[in-house]
Amino acid sequence: MLVRRNLKWSVIAHYTWKSMLYYTLLAIAVFLLHDHFEVLKLHLPFSTITALSTALAIFLGFKNSNAYERWWEARQIWGQLVNSSRAWSRQVVTMIIPEESHEAQMVKELQERLVYRHMAFVHGLRVFLRKPKQYNETRQEEIYEETNEYSDTMAFLSPNEYKIFCQKNNPPNYLLNLQGDDLRRAYDRGWLSDYRFVQLEQTLVEFNNVQGRSERIKNTPFPRQYSFFSRVFVFIHASLLPFVFVEEIGWASMPVSVIISFVFLCLDLVGERMEDPFENRLEDVPLTSMSLGIETNLKEHWGDKNFPASKDMSKGIVL
Template structure:
């Protein structure tokens, strides 16, 4: 997630340089053909490009607005995960208890397993949502991304459980199933009453809801027709601009058409880069930072002072 108000131009050019080079070459060629070789008589009326610009701006505004709604929904989902995670740790610590003092150590072990397994679940869900992202549109590795491996969960699970966990098609869901089994153990041993079991189950269901809503956003792409036609329309608009200005502005048509094309290109890229919030990219929801926040909160609730190292923003980016 970008947190600085000002973006580095190196990052902007990383995604725009190819299009910008095309805009510049096209404007330069049109100028040369018109002013120096008198080979170009085509002139596009300003009213035509004005109508196209208005329609394109409305179209890109609609795309960007809906892409942001997807991003914001994803952030809200993971915000609720923070809240329910804190509630889970509190409920496990306070509601799971033994009437027989001799069973306190066994209860404590069960509580530890359930609290720390949830930390593993949060990290596993982060990896699960990001795992399919490998390359950007240019076939190059994304800049400002980080390793995305299930090994991050190993410290929170037993060795046997971790081995089974890595073989599952949906590892996070497997951990929720294990939580349910431990709740059944607690009920059978008298460490949970029916009422307290229901309260824990309600929180566990919320984790299912968080995961399901996240998977819906991940697995349902933004309608491809919007992405495709926005690129086409931006390309057509940029290709026509030099023909509009060269007649009246001469050489000044080169920087003017490039600047205007750059504005529409950025509007298109803002929507495109915001529509998929779980791709381990610099504009995404900061799943790693949220996961570390949950881990820190739960360890504090448990009384474990070994908090994870906080990752500071690098170049104004929090992952």
């Protein structure tokens, strides 16, 4: 996630230079062929592409809206994870109650296991979501990336759990099932009443929902039809622009058509890159930062002072 108010032009250039080069060369070529060599006799009044421009602007508006909604929904889901994590921690501490006083220590250990394993779930889900999907790969080289390894969860799990965790088809779901097993054990011991057992289990269902909803956004790209056609239409529109301007405004057609093409290109590209919020790149929902925030909240509640270091934001990027 970008947090600097102003984007760097070098970053913008990194992602747009290929298209900009094409626009510029085309504009120059059309101008030369028309005014200099007088080869091109094409006469296209501007109204020719008015319809196209309006339709394209509306279509890009639609794309941007939905790209933003996907991104914002991803942020909401992880916001819900923050809220439920804090509630989980409090509920584990207040609701699991030893039947007899000599069990106090065992209850405490169980509570600690439930709280720390939850931190593992949060970090594990982050890594799981950011694993690259083959069909989401592009040839675009990225500027910033985070490390993304399951080993971040090692500190919060027993060695044995960690080993099995890494082998699972769906590792985060495995942790939720472990949490369920521990709740059942607490119930069998009488540390949870029927009712409190089910309440804690409901909070686990909340985590199921968080995970499943994140997977939905990760696994279901914004329909390729829309993305593809918006790219094609921007290309068509940009390719027609120099022809439209060259007759009426002469050499000014070069800067003007490049500027207008640039605007439409940006509208398309900004949406394109917001669409997928879990790709481990510049515009991602800041999962790393949020995971560390949850870890901090839970440790503060548990009385563990060993807070993780917060990430450097000096570059205006939070990942």
